[in-house]
Amino acid sequence: MSHTSIQQRYLESAERVITIESQAVNQLKNQLNDTFIAACERLMNCQGKVVVIGMGKSGHIGGKMAATLASTGTPAFFVHPAEASHGDLGMIGERDVVIALSNSGETHEVTSLIPVIKRRAIPLISITSNPNSSLAKASEIHLTVKVEQEACPHNLAPTASTTAVLALGDAIAVSLLEAKGFTPDDFALSHPGGSLGKKLLLQVEDLMHTAENFPAVTPETSVKDALLEMTDKRLGMTAVLNQDKYLLGIFTDGDLRRAFEKGIKVDTPIEDVMTTGCKTIAADALAVDAVGLMEQNSITCLIVVDEKNKPLGAVHMHDLLKAGVV
Incomplete structure (x- = not known):
């Protein structure tokens, strides 16, 4: 045969x-x-x-x-x-x-x-x-x-x-x-070790960057100094906060490229080139929901805020990938 x-x-x-x-x-x-x-x-x-x-x-x-x-x-x-x-x-x-x-x-x-x-x-x-x-x-x-x-x-x-x-x-x-x-939450409790458990149990607050690891500048900060803050915290963005620490906007790698394409000088205040109305997420949201929000808006980082829109930290797509959520 x-x-x-x-x-x-x-x-x-x-x-x-x-x-x-x-x-x-x-x-x-x-x-x-x-x-x-x-x-x-x-x-x-x-x-x-x-x-x-x-x-x-x-x-x-x-x-x-x-x-x-x-x-x-x-x-x-x-x-x-x-x-x-x-x-x-x-x-x-x-x-x-x-x-x-x-x-x-x-x-x-x-x-x-x-x-x-x-x-x-x-x-x-x-x-x-x-x-x-x-x-x-x-x-x-x-x-x-x-x-x-x-x-x-x-x-x-x-x-x-x-x-x-x-x-x-x-x-x-x-x-x-x-x-x-x-419910899915009940299911997650009996599957804490695998990818199912990670997707159903991990919350944003378990993965977010806080305190000294959270990039933040004031509206008057220059583009140059904002870039230094972004480079130091390595999240590809920085939050822009007012004097009361409330969120005004975000400045990202994309904003930086667009600013340079327009000929913006490095001493320009960040409030002139930041993005307002940026996407945010609550700390108690599921990490898998953060993934969905990022994918829907083609972004890689979210500012984590409390109920008063006060920043608590930031979560990056890399953190979600490393945790096995994606």
Whole structure:
């Protein structure tokens, strides 16, 4: 077989897999019914945590399901069923709800936990392809996820079935998220370390230059001295303040170039060449909002002001880039 033929087979296999799995997910909509509502209500009313269990590929899907629930406002964690039977079952409390995953509904490591779960009166929700399985019959609520075929050409390796269960887990998590009124701020609190947290938690005051690092001059300052202030503070601009320290305007690198193009002398007062009505932002604004304001106005720096329009500092695009907000 030629190399070109092999490459073509790669593409054909990939297209077949994607087609089969997308069909499995799409058909999942037809399997949603009152039991899905019952499962969401049971999880919504959970006073403890949601405990997800599953073996093999179902276990990997269960781990992702638990992580998604936990990050979207529903406290959850994954317990490996084999470890559960050797002590980890003690992690499950009587106020918790268990979600058990098993395609066949007969996975020994999972079904062996049923007696203990039932004896402790812990609500059990199962997701299987067989509503007549041991796990399904023992559950308070059973969700059926049945696919016509796996993407595996031998119809053996869990592929379409695990993709469908993954989609169902996301459907549950998002349904609960919306029902609880979970906000972007709530999401940020559980993602403080990554770029999501930086975008949703960092405020302008966390990044702005203040005090001696904030460039500022008076209206009478010459262009030459204003340029020295800009060079010293390295923000490409300087604020222009009156004697009461209120903002009158801003003088930037762009203003400097335009002034020189007009033949303005270096001893000209800065008030004659400054830009009035400059863009400002509040200290408690989100840093990501500062990025949006800069991009909308094609500028690289914002004066940070209080409610009386008195400058508190300045934030530069470089600071936002360095912090990972952009």
